[in-house]
Amino acid sequence: MREHSIVRVVSKILLPYILLFALYVQLHGDYGPGGGFQAGVIFGAGCILYALVFGVNKARRVAPSSVVSSIMAIGLMLYAGVGVVCLFKGGNFLDYNVLRHDPHHAQELGVALIELGVGMTVAAVMFTIFMTYAERAKK
Amino acid sequence: MSHLFSHYNYWIVIVLMMTGFYTVISRGNMVKKLIGLNIFQTSVFLLFITMGKIKGGTAPIVMAGKEDVVYSNPIPHVLILTAIVVGVSTTALGLALVVRIKEAYGTVEEDEVQAEDIRR
């Protein structure tokens, strides 16, 4: 892609905004449309764009496979972990009300944490799916 | 006539469903089969999503101070979000298998793969 300077420059300008937008969708999910899944997809798409434009090797240097697969597992564990914490605080699995004294804040905290877990896993999975195919093709 | 088309979403669903299903059954190319499978699944997603639409309903975000707002049903959308994830995983896994089959057999045509299987 070295010769396609327009693509490279434009995506270099756009990339921070794509990732930022993903974070916006993630955090704004509490109040409006959005949430971990959508944010994860957008974040993953940003990473895939980087890999497409700057090459698989460079993308791997930014996000080594061990790191990405760890994020994948940690996201899932964050989700289930919040559920288990609820369990040990006397509620049912994923019953956020027991996380804090005030149920309103507790729900907010619980959902935010869970959506973060979802976002991490989805972004990592999307990126991994792309990279698996891309790296296989290169061999 | 109006009776036939008042629920036009069902017609779209049926056409997509049959297109996808026919592709899965009739094609021998494994990638095309997966595409057919995807169309088939998508038709079901549409069936669910259009089910959640309520006439005059708006996005289900609670508006403070307004009492008589009609909201669309968000549950089918949430269900389908899950089903889409399942669909993506199935497609990714299916394609991964096709890649491996191509490497192992040198073809992605079902009959050729089957012929190879029987020969050895």
Next chain:
Amino acid sequence: MNYPDTALVADTQLPALQVVIPLLSAPLCALARNRRAAYAITLLASWSALVIAVLLLLRVHAHGTISYALGGWAPPWGIEYRIDYLNAFVLVLLSSIGAIVAAYAPASVDSEIPRDRQPLFYCAYMLCLTGVLGIAATGDAFNVFVFLEVAALSSYILISLGKSRKALNAAYQYLVMGTIGSTFILIGIGFLYMMTGTLNMVDLAERLAPVRTTRPVLTAFAFFTVGVSIKMALFPLHLWLPNAYTRAPSVVTAFIASTGTKVAVYIMIRFIFTVYGVQFAFASTPVAAALISLSLLGIFFASTAAIFQRNVKRMLAYSSIAQIGYMVLGISFVSVNGLTGGIVHLFNHALMKGALFLAVGCVMLRMKRTKLEEFRGLGYRMPVTMFAFTIAGLSMIGVPMTVGFVSKWYLILAALEKGWWPVAALILLSSLLAVVYIWRVIEVAYFQKPPEDAPPVTEAPLSMLIPLCVLTAATIYFGIFTGATAGIAHRAAEMLMAGGVH
């Protein structure tokens, strides 16, 4: 913040823990990156799942149905885990197979799956266990679909890990068929939701009553039945099964053969009896006639096909299709005895087929292949393995004092109760076919000499023999002391025939 008593937490949270512990262990296995650590996690999680399932069964026995509101959202709005006699029984079955196969796994996995893939293998194994346990635990129709897909996707992965490249094709074919099946189930659930606005099974049962004869509900039933029939490999929708079972690694075959199709049978029982109700399902649709004829055809077709197989694994796969026929036959008798036979056969078949596939796994470990020729003289060279194979095989035939006899007894009882002599005769006749295909292996193993140039073969390692012997002993134990299995199945059947809700 004062924490509640841990014992109390464990006691009230059992239904969630049943699913969450295997679920949490899956990413841990992936993170471990070390096959021994991943194996330790798998073993620990699967055995704790078994303990939880047994505790749940005892609790149901003492206090009746357990309802658990996930996330504290009361049913029917939230997802409900609802454990009654039927689920508790199925949960014990699934988790005990999961635990025993996990104990058996390491030696066999070492020989069939490359080392660097083993942590991911265990991860997929735990996800598959999560899926089947989730299906059995949940009381929410859509949740069933989600867990069905969790189990299905991980089993496609597990099957594709087979040694030969044929495993890839088998996994692909299963993926296409399985996805069509689960999408059909999804369509069925969609129509039900459209007509009732609820996904909770108990609530569905109530709200379906006034709209039971409408066309969408009938359509939903049709889609659902076909979808589940694909998943359980009911003849003639079984085409994915023989290759998948034959090509998968031995451990995977043993696990999936004793859980995957069983859980589909469970879903069918649950939806026909709890959600739709016996009256609707069997009185206003011809589904009973269809299921009876298909299951009888399946029993004979698959048993006959099994006789002509030269690969023992494939022979057992065809035998599995035949056994599914017995379970469905039991369901479609629509009587307490028939249903008892179906449910108890679900349990019994998992035990004996699990034992048979574990024995074949031992042979695979030593001989590297499972063709019939490989079994020549094995009766003297691997005595324990072949003895277990023989016992489980006798049970497959239905010899008294084995579990196979118990299930066939109930099925024949149910057939006679209805006055269906020909069906009872056919069940007996089909056992003769089982005699033929099991005898072929036993004859080769005990009465044929190994070839002159055969390499010396030793018995499989103890780590594999002990789980094999435990399962084999169970086929005898539950064949003699039927109180636990047939007793619980009978209570579950009575509950289901009475409407399935209480």
